Amino acid sequence: MTRIPTLFFATAALFALIGMAWGIQMSASQDHALSPAHGHLNLIGFVAMAVFGGYYALNPLAAASRLAMVHYALTLAAVIVLVPGIVMALRGTGEALAKGGSVLALLSMALFLVAVLRHARGLMR
Template identity: 55%
Template sequence: MKGVALWFFATGTVAVTLGMIWGIQMSATGNHMLSGAHAHLNLVGWATMALIGLYYHATPAAAETVLARVHYVVALVGLVTLVPGIVQALRQTGETLAKVGSFLTLIAMLIFLVTVAMHARKPA
């Protein structure tokens, strides 16, 4: 694995590691107030990023495009904005970051949708 595929997969691995540490911390303290943010870190950060990394690994033609690099940047900025934004929303200190992160995460998924569609039509 290399390039964009590795970037996505490695980011997912970092996210799940942080998510596990956070989950242990919540369990140890008995404070699950931020479980929604923890869940998004694991779902968007681990599951989504890792699966996208596997897709790019399996579809090297898609991984070699400029769009794949743009996809990674948008997805990463979305993730690192979304999770703290959910924390702020749950703590009732603002929702702007959550909204921005949600929008960026949606854009990243739309880029992925376009990428999959573009490369599904090409012969293997």
């Protein structure tokens, strides 16, 4: 497996562990006020990153492109900005990070579409 799928999968596993620990903490404290942030950490940090890693593992041509590393960095930035941004929004201390993180997440998914379409020609032959 090339470097990009490994980065996506390892980061996804790390975010899953953090998300699970956070979920256990919320359950133990019976305080689920930050559930939306926890959900986004699991959905984008674990699920989306694992799906992206799977795509790049199955398509080495796409994984070898410079676009793949940009995609990884953009997705990582989206999670790092969005999740704390949602926490801040839920606590009433501002929504700017949540908004910025949402845009980064949207751009990450758009870049994934570009990667898939760019490399679809080679897969259809």
